[in-house]
Amino acid sequence: MRASVTALFERAATxxxxxxxxxxxxxxxxxxxxxxxxxxxxxxxxxxxxxxxxFLGGVSRxxxxxxxxDLRGNAFNPTGSGRCxxxxxxxxxxxxxxxxxxxxxxxxxxxxxxxxxxxxxxxDHLDASFWAAATGxxxxxxxxxxxxxxxxxxxxxxxxxxxxxSHDGFGAPCTPNGLVWSGFRPSDDRCVLPYLVPANAHLxxxxxxxxxxxxxxxxLKADAARIAADITHAVGxxxxxDGVLPYEVDGRGNAIMLDxxxxxxxxxxxxxxxxxxxxxxxxxxxxxVLSSANPNYVDRGGVQGLxxxxxxxxxVWPLSIAIRGLTAAxxxxxxxxxxxLERTDAGTGRQHxxxxxxxxxxxxxxxxxxxxxTYVQLALAQAGLPTV
Numbered sequence: 001m002r003a004s005v006t007a008l009f010e011r012a013a014t015x016x017x018x019x020x021x022x023x024x025x026x027x028x029x030x031x032x033x034x035x036x037x038x039x040x041x042x043x044x045x046x047x048x049x050x051x052x053x054x055f056l057g058g059v060s061r062x063x064x065x066x067x068x069x070d071l072r073g074n075a076f077n078p079t080g081s082g083r084c085x086x087x088x089x090x091x092x093x094x095x096x097x098x099x100x101x102x103x104x105x106x107x108x109x110x111x112x113x114x115x116x117x118x119x120x121x122x123x124d125h126l127d128a129s130f131w132a133a134a135t136g137x138x139x140x141x142x143x144x145x146x147x148x149x150x151x152x153x154x155x156x157x158x159x160x161x162x163x164x165x166s167h168d169g170f171g172a173p174c175t176p177n178g179l180v181w182s183g184f185r186p187s188d189d190r191c192v193l194p195y196l197v198p199a200n201a202h203l204x205x206x207x208x209x210x211x212x213x214x215x216x217x218x219x220l221k222a223d224a225a226r227i228a229a230d231i232t233h234a235v236g237x238x239x240x241x242d243g244v245l246p247y248e249v250d251g252r253g254n255a256i257m258l259d260x261x262x263x264x265x266x267x268x269x270x271x272x273x274x275x276x277x278x279x280x281x282x283x284x285x286x287x288x289v290l291s292s293a294n295p296n297y298v299d300r301g302g303v304q305g306l307x308x309x310x311x312x313x314x315x316v317w318p319l320s321i322a323i324r325g326l327t328a329a330x331x332x333x334x335x336x337x338x339x340x341l342e343r344t345d346a347g348t349g350r351q352h353x354x355x356x357x358x359x360x361x362x363x364x365x366x367x368x369x370x371x372x373x374t375y376v377q378l379a380l381a382q383a384g385l386p387t388v
Contacts, residue, residue, distance in 0.1 A: 001379045003349045004372035008039060012369045013055070014078060020065060021058035022078040026367040029083075030075040030097035033063055034186055035370045037108035038263060041115070042377035044388040048120045057125035060113045064129040067109060069093050071133075071140050072101040072152065074188065086156060101152055103144075103182035104199040104264050106137050110206035111272075118209065119388045126215065134210060138223050141203065145230065147174065147181035147194070154183055154190075162189040162309050175251035178234035180227070186262035187310045193248035193256050197235060198264035198272070204231035205273040243284040258296050259289040261306035261317035261354075263374075270327045271387070277329045290324065301357035303340055311354035311364050318344070318351040322374040326387055338382055341375050351375045 014022045023036040040059055043052055066076045073096040077083050080094035088099055113130055117123045143151075155169035165171040165183055171194045174181065179195040180203060207228040211221045238255070239245050245266055246255035259266040267289045270277045289306075291297060296306045298316050305316035305324070318341055325337030344360040345351060351372050353365030365371075381387050 001376050004351075004369075004376050007350075007367070008369060008373060009055075011367075012039065013059075015058065016062070016078065018065075019058060020062035021055060022062055023059055024369070025075075026369040026372075027365060030077060030085075031062070031066070032075045033066065033105040034074070034102065034108040034263075036063065037112040039369050039373045040112070041388075042373050042380055044115060044119050045377060045380045045385040048122070053116070053120060053122045054124075056112070056116050057122065060109075060116060060125040061127065061129065063109050063112065064125075064127075064133045066095065067106075067133040067137065068129060069095050070099065071106070071136055072099055074098050074100045074102045074105050074184070086159075088154060088156065098188070100154065100188055101183040102186060102188070102199075103141075103180055103196055103203060104186045106141065107199060107203040107206050107264070109137065110134065110210055111202070114206060114209040114213065115388070117213070123215075126213075131215075131217070131220075135217075135220055138207070138210075138220055138227065141180045141207075141227055142223060144181040145178065145227065146176050152183060165190050166192070172250055173252070177249070177251035178230035179249070179251070180231065185260060186264060187260055187308050189308070189310050191248055193250040193254060195249045195251060196264075197238070197245055197247055197249065198266050198269065200231045201235055201269060201274045202264040202272040204228040204235070207231075239281070239285075242288070243281060244288040245285045257294075259294055259306060260296060261308050261320035261323075263319065263323060265289075265306075265320075265323065267306070267320065267327060268323045271323060277327050283329075286327070298357060303344060303357035305340075305357075308354070312356070315354040315356050315362075315364070317354045318371045319374055322351075322371070322378045325378045326374075326381060331382075334378065334382055338375075338378055341378070 012024045023031050025032050025035045075097040076095050077097050082094040085098045149170045153169040154165045156164040174194050179200045181194045182196045207224040211225040247258050248256040266285050269275050275282045298307050306320035321337050321340050325334040328334045346361045352363035353368045355363040
């Protein structure tokens with residue numbers, strides 16, 4: 001655990017000249033809005049410390065500046081270097097490393113900024129840039145409730161199907177239903193159907209927090225509260241006949257029944273603040289997710305977790321094991337998950353993106369800071385610290 005935290009501060013984090021903090025995702029030299037939020041969340045489980053709060057605020061302020069550059073960007077460079085995973089639009093800003101519109105990135109931005117304030121009282125990072133980014137974010141979410149197909153297209157000629165949107169780059173047809181449209185999942189893989197349920201659930205939670213903040217302007221408060229209520233109402237009506245929530249829907253009666261190892265996920269709903277781990281409705285969905293009914297569930301080699309089409313078939317993501325532990329109602333299940341993670345790191349002292357349950361020495365991503373730090377949070381929880 002100490003090595004993971006050291007890597008976060010010494011290898012992943014860079015303080016930029018403006019005092020904000022660039023946080024690399026790991027062995028890819030870019031900052032993902034989503035990843036960076038979950039990378040630092042375990043620090044909020046520790047007693048507040050002035051230096052740590054400045055660090056957390058610096059990460060949040062960097063996220064604000066990135067979203068003011070491009071609200072649809074998911075990953076960014078430390079400088080305007082023009083480096084990118086792939087240049088997908090001719091006028092792609094040189095700060096934008098990748099421009100996959102992922103709704104969970106917007107929710108993650110609000111989550112970090114507001115969770116810092118709500119758990120510690122610190123709010124130096126809730127500056128003019130934050131409120132400008134939040135205002136743009138809410139306006140974009142309102143527009144994406146009535147998605148205009150002409151506003152976003154994502155094609156990568158020659159790329160696999162999961163790396164670009166279907167239907168000539170515009171995504172699957174949909175009908176407005178109160179949820180907010182998303183092009184891509186938190187795995188960076190395309191949404192098959194464009195209303196991503198766990199990302200919407202997380203967004204509803206964070207928009208509710210935004211509306212509750214005493215400094216939130218009245219018009220922004222009203223818009224945030226309305227969208228949160230729309231989402232909450234929509235999610236409440238889409239479980240199947242057995243009470244299981246779908247992963248994606250299209251507003252036309254079609255649903256994708258699976259769960260993905262990346263957060264937001266259905267498994268992670270309590271971690272996102274949507275419900276409590278012992279919530280009866282959540283327990284129904286959780287039981288389904290952690291069973292062979294979920295196409296991504298793997299139980300092999302003494303390992304139980306979730307796989308993804310993003311990585312080799314049947315390879316489990318440590319993220320899913322850590323989230324299972326963090327959302328467990330039974331402390332014994334948390335202990336089981338921690339033990340699995342500690343015996344499957346291939347002796348590297350790090351958690352990876354995914355690994356082969358039959359041979360954990362076969363893995364993807366030598367250094368994946370998000371997975372490292374989610375393991376840290378699980379270890380802190382086992383030690384009795386709160387999961388803030």
